[in-house]
Amino acid sequence: MQAWRVHENGEPSEVMRLEETERPVPGEHQVLLKVRAANINFPDALLCRGQYQVRPPLPFTPGVEICGETGDGRRVIANPALPHGGFAEYVVADAAAVLPAPDALDDAEAAALHIGYQTGWFGLHRRARLEAGETLLVHAAAGGVGSAAVQLGKAAGATVIGVVGGPAKAATARELGCDTVIDRHAEDVVAAVKEATRGRGADVVYDPVGGTAYTQSTKVVAFEGRIVVVGFAGGTVPAPALNHALVKNYGILGLHWGLYATRNPKLVQHCHEQLTGLAARGAIRPLVSERVPLAAAADAVQRVADGTTTGRIAVLPAENGATA
Structure with missing residues (x-):
């Protein structure tokens, strides 16, 4: 599969490399997800720079928020388990933290619902x-x-x-x-x-x-x-x-x-239910300003790091036409 990997810390456009690599293997209580859309967050830039509170071992794939698909075809949102982040075709995530993607939102919007909202x-x-x-x-x-x-x-x-x-x-x-x-x-x-x-x-x-x-x-x-x-x-x-x-x-x-995910995970679930209800009635809808293919992820992360973007940028691996 294709995945962006960081082998040394620095600016995203300089240190992110698109590579062919093996699919990640789920550990205990984890699940393998096919990435339908990955949302770019400012922490992704901090991860590249080595300035985030979580520092995965090198090399790693950034991308902390996705809309994905389970093996049985369910559409879900999740935070990938680093070092196997979302700017890739497949990720692993903790099974207990996977949430259903709201029907009212498309893949890019659903990918942007979780962390920010x-x-x-x-x-x-x-x-x-x-x-x-x-x-x-x-x-x-x-x-x-x-x-x-x-x-x-x-x-x-x-x-x-x-x-x-x-x-x-x-x-x-x-x-x-x-x-x-x-x-x-x-x-x-x-x-x-x-x-x-x-x-x-x-x-x-x-x-x-x-x-x-x-x-x-x-x-x-x-x-x-x-x-x-x-x-x-x-x-x-x-x-x-x-x-x-x-x-x-x-x-x-x-x-x-x-x-909250570790101290009170039930509140995270409750919040997701509230957000899903707000999305269903049209009260909220993530502002996705751009949808880019996987090959353009490094440039997009850099623009988020530079503060020149509005709303969210979604990375869509399927648009590359690549296969796993």
Whole structure:
């Protein structure tokens, strides 16, 4: 079969190599899946760079989220068991963690449902307890993680403010349903949020960026507001001033979605059921901006790493016309 493999750490476009290799062999309590679509996540770039919290042995195949097919023909979503990641024709996954793919979504959309939307659901509902009528501020609202939070926020009845970088991403954020869109390249984010909320600020801030975005969040979070920290795509991990949180009376909430799979897997299943229901009624639909063949995966991962994409990019191995 064909698979992209990383033999040394570095930038994705430089270290990912498309190779012929053997199918992975399932271990105990694992299942072999044919990849129908693999979604590209920012962690895939971090894996290539050797900067992710999980460091599989070299060589490895990146790709942490797929829609696949079981041996008996069932369509499922799964997180491949590294080092055999999703940018390949076949993967292995833990059998207990495989979930049915929603009928309302095609393969590329289903591949993009799992990590980003589960992170959004846990962040907004489990951690921040977002309520209808509250104001939600989403940084990087046109990206893969941010776009999921925007849709989930609207589905929950919140007023959503999206912060983006550039006119094209602003247009995407509007199409996603943001009530207010702020282009951080052309506007003062803090002033624009205060104007949009009449000085009150945002009840919940969803931050996958860190750095400057986090600093802005502390200036616009409302009384008894909650800042949900879900990642540091901007490259800088902020050091919160806890005296500021005390004086302004807001909460800083961390979210490590992967912990739920080991600490409370029943909640992951419950979340999937909620997301499947939202997809069935059209309240959420992953924004898949591109569908590329397996041969184009390295370039696509690099563009995600560089922050030049909107929504999600799906890799479709079958489009290569290759066989196992």
